[in-house]
Amino acid sequence: xxxxxxxxxxxxxxxxxxxxxxxxxxxxxxxxxxxxxxxxxxxxxxxxxxxxxxxxxxxxxxxxxxxxxxxxxxxxxxxxxx
Amino acid sequence: xxxxxxxxxxxxxxxxxxxxxxxxxxxxxxxxxxxxxxxxxxxxxxxxxxxxxxxxxxxxxxxxxxxxxxxxxxxxxxxxxxxxxxxxxxxxxxxxxxxxxxxxxxxxxxxxxxxxxxxxxxxxxxxxxxxxxxxxxxxxxxxxxxxxxxxxxxxxxxxxxxxxxxxxxxxxxxxxxxxxxxxxxxxxxxxxxxxxxxxxxxxxxxxxxxxxxxxxxxxxxxxxxxxxxxxxxxxxxxxxxxxxxxxxxxxxxxxxxxxxxxxxxxxxxxxxxxxxxxxxxxxxxxxxxxxxxxxxxxxxxxxxxxxxxxxxxxxxxxxxxxxxxxxxxxxx
Amino acid sequence: xxxxxxxxxxxxxxxxxxxxxxxxxxxxxxxxxxxxxxxxxxxxxxxxxxxxxxxxxxxxxxxxxxxxxxxxxxxxxxxxxxxxxxxxxxxxxxxxxxxxxxxxxxxxxxxxxxxxxxxxxxxxxxxxxxxxxxxxxxxxxxxxxxxxxxxxxxxxxxxxxxxxxxxxxxxxxxxxxxxxxxxxxxxxxxxxxxxxxxxxxxxxxxxxxxxxxxxxxxxxxxxxxxxxxxxxxxxxxxxxxxxxxxxxxxxxxxxxxxxxxxxxxxxxxxxxxxxxxxxxxxxxxxxxxxxxxxxxxxxxxxxxxxxxxxxxxxxxxxxxxxxxxxxxxxxxxxxxxxxxxxxxxxxxxxxxxxxxxxxxxxxxxxxxxxxxxxxxxxxxxxxxxxxxxxx
Numbered sequence: 001x002x003x004x005x006x007x008x009x010x011x012x013x014x015x016x017x018x019x020x021x022x023x024x025x026x027x028x029x030x031x032x033x034x035x036x037x038x039x040x041x042x043x044x045x046x047x048x049x050x051x052x053x054x055x056x057x058x059x060x061x062x063x064x065x066x067x068x069x070x071x072x073x074x075x076x077x078x079x080x081x082x
Numbered sequence: 083x084x085x086x087x088x089x090x091x092x093x094x095x096x097x098x099x100x101x102x103x104x105x106x107x108x109x110x111x112x113x114x115x116x117x118x119x120x121x122x123x124x125x126x127x128x129x130x131x132x133x134x135x136x137x138x139x140x141x142x143x144x145x146x147x148x149x150x151x152x153x154x155x156x157x158x159x160x161x162x163x164x165x166x167x168x169x170x171x172x173x174x175x176x177x178x179x180x181x182x183x184x185x186x187x188x189x190x191x192x193x194x195x196x197x198x199x200x201x202x203x204x205x206x207x208x209x210x211x212x213x214x215x216x217x218x219x220x221x222x223x224x225x226x227x228x229x230x231x232x233x234x235x236x237x238x239x240x241x242x243x244x245x246x247x248x249x250x251x252x253x254x255x256x257x258x259x260x261x262x263x264x265x266x267x268x269x270x271x272x273x274x275x276x277x278x279x280x281x282x283x284x285x286x287x288x289x290x291x292x293x294x295x296x297x298x299x300x301x302x303x304x305x306x307x308x309x310x311x312x313x314x315x316x317x318x319x320x321x322x323x324x325x326x327x328x329x330x331x332x333x334x335x336x337x338x339x340x341x342x343x344x345x346x347x348x349x350x351x352x353x354x355x356x357x358x359x360x361x362x363x364x365x366x367x368x369x370x371x372x373x374x375x376x377x378x379x380x381x382x383x384x385x386x387x388x389x390x391x392x393x394x395x396x397x398x399x400x401x402x403x404x405x406x407x408x409x410x411x412x413x414x
Numbered sequence: 415x416x417x418x419x420x421x422x423x424x425x426x427x428x429x430x431x432x433x434x435x436x437x438x439x440x441x442x443x444x445x446x447x448x449x450x451x452x453x454x455x456x457x458x459x460x461x462x463x464x465x466x467x468x469x470x471x472x473x474x475x476x477x478x479x480x481x482x483x484x485x486x487x488x489x490x491x492x493x494x495x496x497x498x499x500x501x502x503x504x505x506x507x508x509x510x511x512x513x514x515x516x517x518x519x520x521x522x523x524x525x526x527x528x529x530x531x532x533x534x535x536x537x538x539x540x541x542x543x544x545x546x547x548x549x550x551x552x553x554x555x556x557x558x559x560x561x562x563x564x565x566x567x568x569x570x571x572x573x574x575x576x577x578x579x580x581x582x583x584x585x586x587x588x589x590x591x592x593x594x595x596x597x598x599x600x601x602x603x604x605x606x607x608x609x610x611x612x613x614x615x616x617x618x619x620x621x622x623x624x625x626x627x628x629x630x631x632x633x634x635x636x637x638x639x640x641x642x643x644x645x646x647x648x649x650x651x652x653x654x655x656x657x658x659x660x661x662x663x664x665x666x667x668x669x670x671x672x673x674x675x676x677x678x679x680x681x682x683x684x685x686x687x688x689x690x691x692x693x694x695x696x697x698x699x700x701x702x703x704x705x706x707x708x709x710x711x712x713x714x715x716x717x718x719x720x721x722x723x724x725x726x727x728x729x730x731x732x733x734x735x736x737x738x739x740x741x742x743x744x745x746x747x748x749x750x751x752x753x754x755x756x757x758x759x760x761x762x763x764x765x766x767x768x769x770x771x772x773x774x775x776x777x778x779x780x781x782x783x784x785x786x787x788x789x790x791x792x793x794x795x796x797x798x799x800x801x802x803x804x805x
Contacts (some may be wrong), residue, residue, distance in 0.1 A: 017678070020680065021681070033733070034733070038729040039677070039731050039733070040637055040638075040639070040732050040733075041637060041639075041703065041707050042732075044635060044637060047632060047635050048632050048635075051632045052633075058632065058634070059625055059628065060627045060628065060635060060788050061628075067486065
């Protein structure tokens with residue numbers, strides 16, 4: 001899975017969680033939750049969804065490494081070993 | 083106007099006679115046999131003058147034995163002739179039923195296809211004019227029941243004239259019903275007699291609101307009823323079945339799919355009749371196209387009464403058809 | 415004979431539209447069964463029944479809007495009076511018999527809709543409910559024409575609705591806005607609020623949570639708010655006056671049902687109740703949230719969830735304001751607010767350190783309790799949050 005595919009997955013799942021937003025308009029360094037207005041409950045739903053979809057384990061202590069789109073993509077790439 | 087189609091007015095009887103004469107002229111193997119068909123000119127005067135025209139060899143009077151002369155006809159047909167056997171009326175045909183059902187209808191099957199019976203049996207059918215209970219039967223259904231027979235019903239002047247010629251070309255036995263009550267009925271038809279198809283029912287009037295399926299004496303009555311219904315805005319399609327065996331399902335089922343309403347009209351008794359068969363096939367094949375139950379107008383199930391007004395009341399009339407259709411379509 | 419009334423799903427509800435009966439005459443019902451679906455300002459709500467019996471009579475037709483308190487159905491009790499029961503317990507049978515008598519009559523009526531095969535086929539093809547059509551054919555039979563008429567009517571309505579659809583969503587959120595407006599105005603007009611605030615050290619609680627979450631699959635992980643809910647519920651056991659309603663006097667409630675404020679994506683809030691939160695484990699509370707929050711946002715809650723709250727919690731989560739002072743949801747008598755969790759300088763035993771803290775507030779109904787009660791409650795709440803392992 002390349003970076004574009006990872007992003008595509010992220011956008012899809014974010015859109016599901018926050019249907020009234022446009023995740024693909026996110027800038028690389030923007031804080032995802034703040035920009036899209038995602039609360040802690042939905043944030044957890046997102047983490048669950050992305051773990052299930054991509055088959056990776058995101059421990060709670062790593063939540064801080066997933067704040068921006070850049071961070072999240074980098075983190076996932078690292079986790080998936082691509 | 084180029085080549086206008088020339089029309090002529092003639093009675094049903096004259097139409098039958100024309101058909102007979104054409105058949106006799108066209109093929110030397112064709113001959114007519116029956117009770118009083120020669121010297122007397124036919125019980126209903128259909129073959130009047132034919133003896134003089136074609137001679138004793140081809141217009142043959144026979145003794146009063148239906149079983150005997152129908153059997154002789156079968157034998158002649160097997161031997162390569164094309165006999166037309168006139169059984170005066172369907173009422174007397176019961177005496178020949180064994181020959182018709184057990185011999186004519188089965189021989190091709192029992193001989194493994196070696197024998198064909200190209201026989202045409204004409205019979206008068208239905209009410210005449212106050213002929214009483216034992217001379218007024220409508221028994222199309224008896225013969226329409228039998229595999230091995232082709233059963234035709236001449237409900238129009240065109241068919242009265244044209245059906246016989248085609249029937250004679252059939253390699254298998256044909257029962258051709260003519261209608262006694264219509265003999266004096268005059269209609270205008272084309273002078274040229276076209277080749278009529280005897281494999282299909284015929285849509286005599288196109289319509290979109292209801293399908294009237296009928297045959298024999300029901301045909302003209304239904305057409306008249308349809309004309310009256312048109313004046314109140316009901317557009318009825320009238321189908322003459324013409325061939326009662328094998329039924330041409332295609333034509334009437336297509337009509338049902340279009341109009342979604344069906345009434346079947348016949349003079350015959352209602353129970354176990356041609357109308358019950360047609361109704362059931364519609365149910366089997368076009369149930370989901372029906373917007374109302376199939377209705378039937380049939381003869382009253384009594385022995386035919388003698389008095390004229392009761393005889394008239396015993397079979398469906400034009401007004402009965404009009405009323406039944408109006409009721410079905412919730413008109414007025 | 416019991417009566418089933420249009421319930422009040424909050425102080426702000428004046429009427430509701432019966433959308434669908436979920437039970438029919440002759441059905442037996444028991445406590446907690448969903449008997450109907452009612453459209454309210456808070457969406458399409460499944461209405462539960464709280465008595466046991468057999469539906470004897472249905473008085474309100476689907477599609478009718480009726481005021482709160484209107485008798486909608488009659489329920490006949492399933493048992494028989496006690497004294498009769500003692501004498502001849504066999505008396506139960508006639509009632510059972512009655513049920514079986516009633517049932518087939520109903521189903522027979524339903525299945526006896528006369529429609530032509532063609533009409534049925536067309537109706538099916540166009541997804542038209544043939545039961546809603548009046549037949550014009552012989553003997554009331556539904557014909558092709560009747561169905562086509564119904565299709566035409568529906569299509570016209572559909573068209574109108576598509577046009578109105580954008581307006582409709584606007585009206586939905588507008589309706590919620592008005593519902594909130596009504597309830598909060600009533601609260602502010604009638605309830606004399608007092609406000610208290612306490613800073614609570616969450617260091618231990620969050621450490622425990624992190625530890626707990628490490629052992630959980632991502633799907634089972636807990637949010638901090640679960641600890642708040644459980645701690646509130648546990649603390650309330652000793653403060654019954656806060657777990658109560660004020661209706662011409664204070665009425666304490668046996669169950670502790672914590673109404674949890676859920677913000678809707680398009681604005682507005684819903685407050686579904688987490689039933690008997692004191693008896694639930696933290697995992698069960700998390701499960702309840704996983705169930706309730708999406709349904710609240712889809713406006714698909716049940717009547718008990720909307721009306722059973724005995725106290726309310728509003729939590730800012732980990733973003734937003736430091737403190738929140740709530741407006742009590744009448745007829746409740748208290749609302750607890752948790753601000754966002756943050757690291758702050760924290761003085762303890764003469765030492766200054768950095769701790770993760772949260773500001774907990776309580777708005778209380780001064781008719782029901784005094785500040786001292788509220789203050790003690792916040793202290794107990796704080797203590798409970800220091801022992802997360804016992805929650």
